[in-house]
Amino acid sequence: xxxxxxxARAATDAWSLQRLPxxxxxxxxxxxxxxxxxxxxxIAFLVGLxxxxxxxxxxxxxxxxxxxAALAKGFYRIIGTLVGGxxxxxxxxxxxxxxxxxxxxxxxxxxxxxxxxxxxxxPRSYVFMLAxxxxxxxxxxxxxAPVGLFNVVVTRVQEIGLGILCATVFSALVLPxxxxxxxxxxxxxxxxxxxxxxxxxxxxxxxxxxxASGERGLARxxxxxxxxxxxxxxxxxxxxxxxxxxxxxxxxxVLMLRLLAEIRDRLVELRLDGPLDPALAAxxxxxxxxxERGIDSDPQEGAACARALSDAARRVPEGGEGWRxxxxxxxxERVNAYVDVREDCRTLWQALKTERAPxxxxxxxxxxGPMSALAPIDAGxxxxxxxxxxxxxxxxxxxxILTAWPDGATAMMMxxxxxxxTASQSRPVPALxxxxxxxxxxxxxxxxxQFAILPFVTDFAQMCLVLFPALLVCGVLMAMPRTAGVGFGxxxxxxxxxxxxxxxxxxxxAFANGNSAAVVGMCVALAAxxxxxxxxxxxxxxxxxxxxxxxxAALARLPDAAGxxxxxxxxxxxxxxxxxxxxxxxxxxxxxxxxxxxxxxxVLALAQLSPHVTxxxxxxxxxLLADVEAHFRLLVRGGHPxxxxxxxxxxxxxxxxxxxxxxxxxxxxxxxxxxxxxxxxGQGRAA
Numbered sequence: 001x002x003x004x005x006x007x008a009r010a011a012t013d014a015w016s017l018q019r020l021p022x023x024x025x026x027x028x029x030x031x032x033x034x035x036x037x038x039x040x041x042x043i044a045f046l047v048g049l050x051x052x053x054x055x056x057x058x059x060x061x062x063x064x065x066x067x068x069a070a071l072a073k074g075f076y077r078i079i080g081t082l083v084g085g086x087x088x089x090x091x092x093x094x095x096x097x098x099x100x101x102x103x104x105x106x107x108x109x110x111x112x113x114x115x116x117x118x119x120x121x122x123p124r125s126y127v128f129m130l131a132x133x134x135x136x137x138x139x140x141x142x143x144x145a146p147v148g149l150f151n152v153v154v155t156r157v158q159e160i161g162l163g164i165l166c167a168t169v170f171s172a173l174v175l176p177x178x179x180x181x182x183x184x185x186x187x188x189x190x191x192x193x194x195x196x197x198x199x200x201x202x203x204x205x206x207x208x209x210x211x212a213s214g215e216r217g218l219a220r221x222x223x224x225x226x227x228x229x230x231x232x233x234x235x236x237x238x239x240x241x242x243x244x245x246x247x248x249x250x251x252x253x254v255l256m257l258r259l260l261a262e263i264r265d266r267l268v269e270l271r272l273d274g275p276l277d278p279a280l281a282a283x284x285x286x287x288x289x290x291x292e293r294g295i296d297s298d299p300q301e302g303a304a305c306a307r308a309l310s311d312a313a314r315r316v317p318e319g320g321e322g323w324r325x326x327x328x329x330x331x332x333e334r335v336n337a338y339v340d341v342r343e344d345c346r347t348l349w350q351a352l353k354t355e356r357a358p359x360x361x362x363x364x365x366x367x368x369g370p371m372s373a374l375a376p377i378d379a380g381x382x383x384x385x386x387x388x389x390x391x392x393x394x395x396x397x398x399x400x401i402l403t404a405w406p407d408g409a410t411a412m413m414m415x416x417x418x419x420x421x422t423a424s425q426s427r428p429v430p431a432l433x434x435x436x437x438x439x440x441x442x443x444x445x446x447x448x449x450q451f452a453i454l455p456f457v458t459d460f461a462q463m464c465l466v467l468f469p470a471l472l473v474c475g476v477l478m479a480m481p482r483t484a485g486v487g488f489g490x491x492x493x494x495x496x497x498x499x500x501x502x503x504x505x506x507x508x509x510a511f512a513n514g515n516s517a518a519v520v521g522m523c524v525a526l527a528a529x530x531x532x533x534x535x536x537x538x539x540x541x542x543x544x545x546x547x548x549x550x551x552x553a554a555l556a557r558l559p560d561a562a563g564x565x566x567x568x569x570x571x572x573x574x575x576x577x578x579x580x581x582x583x584x585x586x587x588x589x590x591x592x593x594x595x596x597x598x599x600x601x602x603v604l605a606l607a608q609l610s611p612h613v614t615x616x617x618x619x620x621x622x623x624l625l626a627d628v629e630a631h632f633r634l635l636v637r638g639g640h641p642x643x644x645x646x647x648x649x650x651x652x653x654x655x656x657x658x659x660x661x662x663x664x665x666x667x668x669x670x671x672x673x674x675x676x677x678x679x680x681x682g683q684g685r686a687a
Contacts, residue, residue, distance in 0.1 A: 002636070009374070011146050011183050011189055019073045022553075025065070025215070025479070026475075026476045026479035026480050026619075027472075027476055028175055028470050028477060029063075029065050029475060029478075029479045030447070030471075030473075030474075030476045031475070032170050032171075032174045032175065032474065033059060033060060033063045033167070033170070034040040034165050034468060034471050034472060034475060035170065035174075035469075036059045036063065036166045036169070036170035036171075037056045037059040037163075037167075037471070037495070038056075038464050038467075039062060039146075039170075040055040040056055040059050040162050040163045040165075040166040041053075041056040041168045041500065042055075042057070042460060043055070043162055043166075044159060044162060045460065049155060049158060049162070049658035050155045050159075051155070051156075051159060051161050051274060051431060051499075052159070052500055053495060053496065053500040054156065054159040054160065054340025054496070055159045055160070055162045055163040055166075055497055056161065056163065056165070056168070056495050057163070057492060057495035057496045058160045058162075058163025058501065059163045059166055059167040059320075059494060060075070060474075060475075060478070060491050060495055061073075061077070061161065061163075061492060062074040062077055062164055062167045062168075063167045063170075063171065063478075064171070065182075065479060066182050070167055070171040071168055071171070071172075072123040072126075073123060073126060074129045074164035074167060074168050075164075076123055076124060076126035076130070076155070077126060077130050077160060077670065078160060078161055078164055078199060079127050079130075080126060080127040080128065080129065080130025080131045080134060081130055081131075081134045081156065081157055081160050082133075082455030083127065083130075083131035084113075084130060084131040084135040084138065084159060085132070085134060085135075085138055085153035085157060086134065086153075087109055087131065087135050087158065088106075088134075088135045088139040088142075088149065088153065089149060089150060089153060090449075091105050091106065091139070091141065091262075092139055092143065092149055093149070096143060099143065099397075099401050100401070102143060103393070103394070103397040103401070104394075105392045106135060106136065106140070106393075107389075107394060107397070108390065108392040109132065109135055109385040110133060110135060110136055110389060110390070110393065110420075111132075111389050111390040111393075112132075112134040112386065112387055113128045113129065113131045113132030113135075113381045114128070114129065114132050114382075114385060114386050114419070114420055114423055115383060115385070115386040116128040116385075117129040117132070117380035117420075117423075118381070118385055118422075118423060119341030119379065119382055119426060121424075126623075129420050129421075131506050132416065132420060133416040133417050133420045134156075136412060136413050136415075137156070137413050137416075137417075138152055138153055138156060140408075140412040140413055141409040141411040141413070142582075143409070145359070150273075152585040157358045160674075163513065173320075174267055181229055183225065183228055183352065184349075184352055184353060184663070186221065186224065186225055186228065186244075186353065187225065187249055187253075187349055188346065188349065189221070189523055190218065190221045190222070190225065190253060191294065191295065191346070191349060191627075192285050192294060193214070193217060193344060194217060194218060194253075194256055194257075194342075194345075195291045195292060195294050196214075196258065196292075197211075197214040197215070197218065197260055198260060198263075198288070198289045198291040198338070198342075199288040199292045200214070200290075201260065201263055201264045201267060202263075202267070202284045202285070202291070203285065203288050204267065204271055207579075211264055211268075215257065215260070215261060215264075215531075215594070218253075218257050218260070219257060221256055221258060222250065222253050225246075225249075225250050225460055226250055226634060228246075234375075241357040242520070244352050244353060244357065245338045245348055245352050245357055247356075248348055248363075249345065249348045249349065251354065252341055252344050252345050252348065252365065253345065254343050254436070255365065256338065256341045256345060258597060258601075259334050259337055260338065261594045262330075262334045262598065262601070262637065263331065263335060263338060264596070265598065265681070266327050266330055266331040266334065266673070266677075267284075267331065268325055268679070269327060270328070270331070272322065273324055274324075274621070277315075278608070279312040279315065280309070280312040280328070281315060282308065282312075283305065283308045283309040283312045284333075286305050286308065287305040287306070287309065287335065287339075290302050290305050292408050293341070295346050295349065295350070295408035297346075297472050299346075302339045302342070302343060303339060305339070306332075306336040306339045307631075308547050309331075309332050309335050309336075310333075313328040313331060313332040314329070314330060316333075316561035323673070323676070324655065324667040325658070325669075326654055326670070326672060326673050327656070327673050329666050329673075330669070330670040330673040331671055333666075333667075333670050337342075337365075338364050340358075340364035341364075341628075342631025343363050344363050344364050347361075347363065347678060348416070359639070365449060368530065380543070381533075381543060383530075384532045384533055384633050385419075385423040385428070385533060387532055388419065388525075388526070388528040388531065388532040388533055389415070389416065389420070389423070389528070390417040391528045391531075392415045392419060392524045392525045392527070392578070392677075393412060393415055393416070394527075395524060395528070396415055396524050397412065397519075398410055400412065406513065406674065407513050407514050407516075407517035408517065409520065409537040410517040410518050410521065411517045411520050411521030411524065412521065413518075413521065414517075414518045414519075414522050414525070415521045415524055415525045416433060417423050418435055418436075418521070418522045418525045418526075419432075419525040419528070421527060422435055423527075427534045428529050429526070429529055429530050429533060431485065432522070432526045432529055433488065433526070434485050434486055434526060435485075435489045435522065436519070436522045436526065436566075437486070437489075437494065438485070438487075438488075438490045439484045439489055439490075439493045439518070439522060440490075440519070440521070441486075441490050442489070442490045442491075442493035442494040442497065443493070443497065443515050443518075443519075445470055445492075445494050445509065446494060446497050446511075446515070448499050449456060449466070449467075449470070449498060449512075450498070450499070450511060451508065452513070453466050453580065455468070456477055459679065463467075463500075463580070470494070471491070473643060474487060474491040474494065475487075475489055475491065477490065477491070478491055482564055496514065499520070514672050527667070545592055545593060545596070546635070546636050548593055548596040548597075549596060549632040549633075549635045550632070550636050551596070551600065552596055552599050552600045552603065552628070552632045553602050553628075553629045553632040554632045554633070554674025555603050555604060555635065556603050556625045556626070556628040556629035557625075557629050559603060559604050559607030559608070559625070565567050591638030592681065594676065594681070595678045595679075595680075595682040596675070597677025598674045598675070598678035599628070599632075599674070599675055599676045599679060599682065600678070601671075601674040601675075601678075602671045602672065602673070602674035602676070602677075602678060603628055603675060605627070605667065605668075605670065605674065605675065606621055606624065606668070606671045606672070607625060608676065609621070609664060609667060609668050609671065610622070612664055620649075620653065623649075624646070624649055624650075627645070627646055628646065628648070628675070631643065631646060631679070635682075643679045643680070643682075644677055647676065647679060647680070650672050650675065650676050650679075653668075653672055654669060654672050657669050657672070
């Protein structure tokens, strides 16, 4: 990137939302989105579109604080709407005289689209989701009038396209926030949090809950950073070099979290076993001071601290030949790796700040590359989400057809929308409760506006003035992380059901019937999702843990370095998904997930050492790996394997390796420690 381009970027970022305090940023985002929505509404009225409210609602649906996210969401929304409209055009005229077959076809389409959207956690998933519930929005209300369906599809695409255009223009021109600026701020905060976590671990000043909370927070931020990386592709102003830097930062952040978890576990075990040697404690304190200096720390000091810690670990007299000595070696190895990764993070952050890609030789751990995409939600969970949606549609359709319910189409639309927008949540049932709660609040607002405020509005300017207070509050709620879910539900329901059209209609009976049908549809969706999807954090967590156990079993059968990287990144992603739903505690699912990673580390390290040992010892290694695979396969099947046999094998292998000098023996002892800790913590048998 040229100097002129860098200066232009700096000037742009200086006027971005990222520079404002969180409260002011939310307020400015809300005001910006309101004016974009009013522009879309005005143009829709001006050109005579059938439902101008859809243009306004689309602005709020696609608007995001980050400009790349808004562009991606808008682009895929228009494609998804077109695909859903084309399916409706092909299906509805053919099956209009067979309501059962029509309902079956639309339901299977909507459910299939939801399944595909859950299997792809990139912005592309929005195409599938929109293709699904757009077919519901355009299809179900027109089952009795397929003749005008083409005009409905064209008008809907026009309304949505208008909303997307206004949202994108305002997002790009009015205090834009680029992925580059957002990534810079998020990574800086992540480094500070990681340094604080490391200093607390090394000093032993953190409680169990503080350790767990810190790890969950770091995992959650890494998952958010990974999602942010995806939007870089939609911002042409971000150079290819900077995209590589941000992706490399993500890979190093994942590796650092793994190392911090291992350091935490080894230090906890050592301190429970007895007081640390004074020389070792002094080295840990020196390293903690180095970490606290943050990006201003001296790289040479970090390397010196790591060497001093390794020397102190080898000289500890009370270590003997037991597990304590092996654990000290393992700790020293992990600390050295942590120092290298942290220095790389500092180098990469400086490169991101100055927009100058670093020389690859400047990185100490160049192999810590990024994961290109978010791991998909597991197929079983996606299938259950799709089946829950199809079941809800069939139940409601049966009632609609048998009773000739006038507003049955409204209920069908709300089932498709509510089940789709909450399906990606790890706990969809609470998310649906929140969605229904937000919709009820919005319905009260809609009632007040339709029957107490809008009848007295005489021109567009007055309408903007009366809508401004409600939509400003809604926009702020959308922009604040803690209220984003409720804010989105209120805003979308309010803007959609307000029904702003060229002619005002104050039919109270129609309002009551239509909106009660919407509530019924959401409740039917809730009942179906409650029946087929996990209701609690524990149910969601156990599914994620089983995938981790499958990873370790596969790695024990075919050990490879790439497998270690994949397991590490998938674990961090799963922790990021679990973090908002779990209260950290001793022995919880987050700790068991880390135990899975420790076991994977030990398995791979032992497999790498196997070719360098004698034939007799290699046979022991291979039997151990086979037993580890069987252990984790049994966990996947829901069994409760007894690790005592594996632990006894590890004890005998440790005794043999302790008497052999050399770096390979030390590496073997370190690997045994990782595997042993993984087995013990995974069984809730922490030392």
